[in-house]
Amino acid sequence: MASLGKTLLSIITPKKAGKSGGQGYTGTFSPQQSQNILTAPTYQEHLTDIFSSRQADDSRTLMVALFENDPDVSAAVSAYLTMANTTMITLVRDLDGEIDAEATKSLLQRLKFMTVPTDYTLGFQMKQNMEQWCEEIRYMVLLRGGAAVELIMDKKMVPSDLRNIDLNSIEWFEKTPGDYKPRQKVSGVQGGINLDIPTFFVAFYRQNPTKIYSNSPFVSTINTIAARQQVINDLYRIMQYTGYPRLEVTVVEEVLRKNMPANIRMDEAKQTEWINLRMSEIRNSIQDIRADTAFVHMDSIEPGIMNEKSPGAGIDISKVIETLNAQNQAGLKTMATVIGRGASGVNTGSVEARIAAMNADELNAPVSAILSNVFSFMLHQDGYQGFAEVSFARGEMRPELELEPQLTMRAARLKADLSLGLISDLEYHLQMYHRLPPAGAPTLSGTGFGETPSAGSRADEISPNDDPLGRALAPEGSKMAKSNQVSA
Known part of the structure; x- marks a missing residue:
């Protein structure tokens, strides 16, 4: 039965290698203008009024602008990306689920060659390290509700890079129930680009299971932001007309008529x-x-001057702004403390910070899914029968020195389990240091290094009356063992 199971669970490698240079297009590439300079932005997006632009643009276009220009949205995005930026843990497991240390080291070495330039004859190369890859995927997850990447092969058909593909440009086909096939819409390319290839990977974040097209988790803030923008615009107008002192000029009509020409008076x-x-x-x-x-x-x-005694407007707008801010915070799925509006005390701030960290941890789930599939494909391409496993350390907002006592207690507990053989050396190093054991590290699992030496007596032979005063613990020849009633 074991051999039959392994036969059924065997991994089938791709029939042909991927296309050199990749197949999908980035959001900045245009096949008609590949020799021209990329158009630089005008940096005038901050002048856009979402209250009016939301009528013409769809939610995906609006979210791109809000991510860059709206203070609340950009603050929430920055907080998510900062808290989710934790240590990445990459492992390789065989079909039995056991960690393969040698395959893991080999995979990490290949990833290193993918993230740094190695062929300097190619000139400038925009290589991104692993943290930048992960941050790019997280950003797209927040912007589109999912992320898509393509594994790029070089001329030697060796994995060389990851290419971000905007899900906004992906069309889906469902020829059979549950079997979705992607195609990328590209301006100037009739029929689009077929992405039904093994090097294309997609992961979604809290996707509606009844739909294949995703939305940003922040799309629910659009109406609130538009309403707040309208209130602020009205407030500006109120302040311009009634809020500030204004110059008043009175024309004395009697004096004006006296200076009127005679031919006009009639x-x-x-x-x-x-x-x-x-x-x-x-x-x-x-x-x-x-x-x-x-x-x-x-x-x-x-x-004269109008409103010189009471220049303030006679309307309290603060309650309206507070209501819109609360709705905006709910739409951003974040805490008031994170976006700078916390005012409920230290205890509430601590709870909100903890929930924000947990939300950021959830953001790493699609990143782990995509990278696990990408790295597993790289292993399967070489014929390895196993899988890559990518995970991230939990977010922690306390400083490292404050965590030191808790880390010490964890180390003591794990060492006790390691001594008894309940965990392996690999598991100990992964939980404590998020990496494999260094070369030459001793194997300690099940060696009993943490056990207390035995006293050499049986439990039923020991009585608390044998030495009630604990004199046996005193050094030999010490006067501490003598009683005042016993002569020397």
């Missing part, structure tokens, strides 16, 4: 036209005047 229509012209002249001459500029006028004008 015609009522001309009088009105003449007065309106003089009003326009006065308005044009003072509307751009600054507070520190001298204002010279005749006695037909009486300047």
Whole structure:
């Protein structure tokens, strides 16, 4: 039965190697303009008003802008990426589930060659290290609700890089129930690019199981952000009109009529036209005047200041803003403390920080899924019968020195289990140091190195009355063992 199980669980390698240079396109590549300079952004996105742009753009386009320009969204994204950036643990297990140390070291060596330039004849190479790979996947998970990458092969058909593919450009086909096939939409390429290839990998984050197309987990903030933007725009207008002191100019009509030309006084229509012209002249001459500029006028004008005693607007907008902020925080799936709005005390802040760290840990699940599949493919390409396993250390917001007592207690517990043979040396090093044992490390599992030496007596032969005062513990020849009632 064991041989039959291994036969059924054998891994089938790809029929052909992947395409050199990859098959999918990045979001910045255009096949029609491959020789031209990439268009630089105008950096004017901060002027976009989401209240009006949300009517024209879809949610995916809006989320790209909000990730960069909205303070709450960008703060939540930054907090997620910071807390989720923990130590990555990469292992290789055989089909029996046992850790293969030699295969793990070989895989880590191959990954190192993928993340640093090794062929300097190619000129500039934008190689990314493992942390940058993981951060890029996390960013796309927050932006699109999932991530897609393609394993890139070089001319020697050796894995050389990972390429990020925007899920926004992926179309899905379902020819049979549950069997989805991807195709990438590319401008200028009729029919798109077929990504039904073994080097293309996708993972979703809390995906709706009834849909294949994903959304950003922050998409629920769009309406709240738009409402808040509208309130802020109205508040700006209120402050401009009623909130600040404004220059007031009164035109004395009696003085104005006395200086009216004689040929105009006899015609009522001309009088009105003449007065309106003089009003326009006065308005044009003072509307751009600054507070520190001298204002010279005749006695037909009486300047003054409006709202000089009570310049504040008579509306309390704080409750509206607080309500919108609370809804915005809920849509961002984050804590008030994380985005700088915590005001409930130290204990609440600690609980919120802990929940935020747990949410960040969940963000590493699709990263682990994608990288595990990518690294497993690299092993299977070489004919290895096993799997790669990628995991991440749990997020911890306390400083390392504060964690030292807890780490010491964990080390003592794990050493006791190691001494009894309950865990292996590999498990001990992985739990304590998130890595394999170094070369030459002694094998200690099951050696009993932590057991207390036996006293040489049986339990039924020992009585508490044999030495009630504990004199046997005193050094030989010491006076501490003598009683005051016993003579020397």
